[in-house]
Amino acid sequence: MGTTEVTALLEIAGLKRHFGGLWATNGVDLTLEAGEIHALIGPNGAGKTTLIHLISGALLPDAGTLHFAGADITRCNMHERVARGITRSYQITQIFPQLSLLENVRLAVQARRRDWGSSLRFWRPASADVQMIAEAGDWLGRVGLAAAAGQLAGDVSHGERRALELAMALATRPRLLLLDEPLAGMGPEEAEHMTRLIAGLRKHAGPPQVFPGPQGGERRAATLSGGAFNGEQTVLLVEHDMDIVFRLADRISVLVAGRIIASGAPAAVRENQEVRRAYLGDEL
Amino acid sequence: MNQRHAEIGLLLAAAALPLVLQSFGEDYYIGFATRLLIFALAATGLNFIVGYGGMVAFGHAAFFGIGAYAVALLMAAGLFSAWLAWPLAVGAAALAALLIGAVSLRTRGVYFIMITLAFAQMIYYSVISLKFAGGDDGLPLARRSTLAPLDLANDATLYWVTLALLAACLFALQRLAASRYGSALAGLRQNETRMEAIGYPVRHIKLVCFVVGAAVAGLAGALLANQNGMASPSQLYWTQSGMLLVMVILGGVGRRYGGVLGAIALLGLEEVLGRVTEHSHFYVGLALLAVVLFAPHGLAGLWARQK
Numbered sequence: 001m002g003t004t005e006v007t008a009l010l011e012i013a014g015l016k017r018h019f020g021g022l023w024a025t026n027g028v029d030l031t032l033e034a035g036e037i038h039a040l041i042g043p044n045g046a047g048k049t050t051l052i053h054l055i056s057g058a059l060l061p062d063a064g065t066l067h068f069a070g071a072d073i074t075r076c077n078m079h080e081r082v083a084r085g086i087t088r089s090y091q092i093t094q095i096f097p098q099l100s101l102l103e104n105v106r107l108a109v110q111a112r113r114r115d116w117g118s119s120l121r122f123w124r125p126a127s128a129d130v131q132m133i134a135e136a137g138d139w140l141g142r143v144g145l146a147a148a149a150g151q152l153a154g155d156v157s158h159g160e161r162r163a164l165e166l167a168m169a170l171a172t173r174p175r176l177l178l179l180d181e182p183l184a185g186m187g188p189e190e191a192e193h194m195t196r197l198i199a200g201l202r203k204h205a206g207p208p209q210v211f212p213g214p215q216g217g218e219r220r221a222a223t224l225s226g227g228a229f230n231g232e233q234t235v236l237l238v239e240h241d242m243d244i245v246f247r248l249a250d251r252i253s254v255l256v257a258g259r260i261i262a263s264g265a266p267a268a269v270r271e272n273q274e275v276r277r278a279y280l281g282d283e284l
Numbered sequence: 285m286n287q288r289h290a291e292i293g294l295l296l297a298a299a300a301l302p303l304v305l306q307s308f309g310e311d312y313y314i315g316f317a318t319r320l321l322i323f324a325l326a327a328t329g330l331n332f333i334v335g336y337g338g339m340v341a342f343g344h345a346a347f348f349g350i351g352a353y354a355v356a357l358l359m360a361a362g363l364f365s366a367w368l369a370w371p372l373a374v375g376a377a378a379l380a381a382l383l384i385g386a387v388s389l390r391t392r393g394v395y396f397i398m399i400t401l402a403f404a405q406m407i408y409y410s411v412i413s414l415k416f417a418g419g420d421d422g423l424p425l426a427r428r429s430t431l432a433p434l435d436l437a438n439d440a441t442l443y444w445v446t447l448a449l450l451a452a453c454l455f456a457l458q459r460l461a462a463s464r465y466g467s468a469l470a471g472l473r474q475n476e477t478r479m480e481a482i483g484y485p486v487r488h489i490k491l492v493c494f495v496v497g498a499a500v501a502g503l504a505g506a507l508l509a510n511q512n513g514m515a516s517p518s519q520l521y522w523t524q525s526g527m528l529l530v531m532v533i534l535g536g537v538g539r540r541y542g543g544v545l546g547a548i549a550l551l552g553l554e555e556v557l558g559r560v561t562e563h564s565h566f567y568v569g570l571a572l573l574a575v576v577l578f579a580p581h582g583l584a585g586l587w588a589r590q591k
Binding site for chain 1: 459460462463464465466467468470471474475477478479480481482483484485486
């Protein structure tokens with residue numbers, strides 16, 4: 001499989017999950033290395049989203065195990081997994097439409113402070129926490145939304161909402177980020193922006209990439225440290241657009257009918273006869 | 285700042301009410317006004333659960349009644365002090381909510397409505413089958429709780445104590461809604477999936493909200509037992525839950541003063557119409573229909589639109 005034990009961040013073994021008579025996940029083995037962008041591809045109905053659900057904890061498996069950073073997380077629920085460093089995005093945009101972009105991200109920052117003194121802080125006004133609000137502003141700047149911070153999330157464009165989702169996911173400072181079709185429904189320009197944002201997460205991208213917003217996002221971005229954009233971000237990316245997959249991914253796994261039929265470097269996957277037969281076919 | 289001034293002005297006017305009524309010799313209305321405030325308190329607790337927590341609970345009478353029965357039972361056992369009995373009543377309601385909520389919050393929507401209703405009815409039927417709780421007749425209080433140095437036997441004093449507690453609860457809930465916890469509740473109302481995905485323990489947050497709202501109802505129940513001179517099974521019955529829910533909808537779901545406005549409007553309407561016609565419920569129903577159709581955000585929403 002070409003993986004080394006030392007750098008494995010997530011190890012999935014024999015994972016199974018069925019819905020009625022259908023085995024949506026049928027014995028998946030997959031290892032994610034720390035710092036890589038790993039693309040998960042496969043035809044419609046292959047079970048990609050189900051696998052994301054299983055890794056994020058939205059679903060629990062019928063069989064198999066998940067180990068994250070060495071610890072068994074097979075039975076952990078979703079918020080326990082977020083606490084350990086696994087955060088996901090959704091195929092369908094999930095935001096707080098009646099809150100400002102800034103408040104959307106602030107809630108994600110607040111979630112990260114896992115001491116009960118955070119969300120169970122009953123008396124002090126949330127608006128008094130200047131530091132938390134400033135950090136939320138920084139994350140918005142990172143995805144190029146600094147200028148729109150005060151707008152309601154329900155009022156901005158689809159592309160901006162997807163960027164907002166990325167900012168919220170990053171604000172939880174995940175070690176592993178699960179992106180389920182982040183480019184779905186985007187126009188070419190928005191897709192290009194998002195692709196560059198994801199590329200900016202990759203380990204060997206050199207100095208953190210910054211996309212200056214109209215309000216001087218570059219300066220604000222410099223105040224962030226640790227976690228994302230610092231060469232530690234591992235990403236599992238589900239995406240249909242093969243050009244983008246081959247542009248972004250360090251490694252690719254191909255999921256067909258609930259099983260991984262190939263896993264490896266893009267060039268190797270591209271040449272794999274089984275993959276060509278089962279899926280890629282004339283697309284390559 | 286303007287709103288704060290208006291609030292203080294209204295509070296002072298409400299505090300002066302018993303003196304005005306006494307000077308007109310209308311002492312009966314002090315008791316009525318106290319009743320209004322007590323129901324306003326209970327509805328405010330429910331509004332926190334429904335409006336801020338986004339959980340449509342149909343068993344609020346359980347916590348309202350538990351508060352009342354706690355005071356009556358403790359008094360039957362010889363405990364008269366409000367300083368002890370009232371916090372215990374609040375604690376009993378909160379404990380019941382913790383247990384009921386821990387089970388009920390595994391469901392949502394219509395199922396949550398039905399399961400909270402079912403629990404409340406179970407408590408109702410349990411209480412009326414208990415001989416020491418007075419069965420169908422309810423449990424009378426020997427006298428009102430003692431709240432040294434105040435004398436609750438005085439109707440005006442009970443009114444002022446109720447008003448102070450209502451004001452304190454409204455203030456505390458308002459702080460709560462603006463806190464980090466409150467912002468997490470706001471997030472939950474809008475998108476539970478997203479809250480889960482960024483790592484919030486969704487069920488715990490809802491459970492806290494449910495318990496807080498129930499505790500407020502427990503306090504209202506303790507006050508109502510004192511005002512009525514008894515704990516009555518009707519206070520536990522599902523129609524009481526319905527009435528509190530109607531108050532919240534009438535006043536404005538999720539509005540700061542939704543519960544208060546709804547209680548005053550509903551009980552006030554019943555009182556006024558009760559003098560004119562035997563069919564007051566019919567007209568109350570019409571009024572509710574009008575509010576739902578023409579003021580979907582309740583009376584509080586109507587107010588906000590005027591400004």
